[in-house]
Amino acid sequence: MDIKEIQSLIKFVAKSGASEVKLEMEDIKITIKTGSETPETTIIQAPVAATPQMIAPQPVPVTQPTAPAASSTSANETTTEDDSKYITIKSPIIGTFYRKPSPDKPNFVEVGSEVKEGDTVCVIEAMKLFNEIESEISGKVVKVLVDDSSPVEFDQPLFLVDPS
Structure with a gap:
């Protein structure tokens, strides 16, 4: 398994x-x-001399604040239309999202940064291991979708990139 x-x-x-x-x-x-x-x-x-254990948080459903129906619908339609031309970089694993390699270093990418295929865009900590997440596309970072030091789930969108 x-x-x-x-x-x-x-x-x-x-x-x-x-x-x-x-x-x-x-x-x-x-x-x-x-x-x-x-x-x-x-x-x-089994058969391991020491018993390894993994304690992982369960996925927590995210609740959106409710707004009036008319403004919510128009805002969602506008966002969907604008976001359709962008490519999403998603999390390949469950863990904690970090925008920089260490607290005293600058962020890997900012909104407006140009990224190339293979550039590191963030790190995700899973079970005390820091996994560098690389961009699979080249383009300009349009939006960072996750706050620094936040838990992320498998396949959760992290960044929006404009490939043009």
Whole structure:
């Protein structure tokens, strides 16, 4: 079982509303608990001398503030039309999003920055590992969609890039 299958399982359990799910296979045992203040996922792999464990936050639904229906609809239509010409850079993993390599360094990219394919645009920390996220396209960064030091989910949009 690879990390993408585990991530899919976590999302499925979170959406299903189940409070606890246990999955045991020959070489792996996974327990996912939800419904408490601190949801956790425990992964135990046998035959390992030390038992590795992973505690990951469950996906938290983001609620949008409600606005009057007329202004909300027109704003969403305008945003959709404007954003359709841009390409989205998405998160390949679950973790914590950082715009700079360390607190005393400048951001990797700013709004208006030109990026080339392969340029690092941010880092995502997952299980104490900092993963550099590279741009898959060349263009100009139009919008940063995530706040610095925020948790991100798999496939969550991070940046909008104008490829022209």
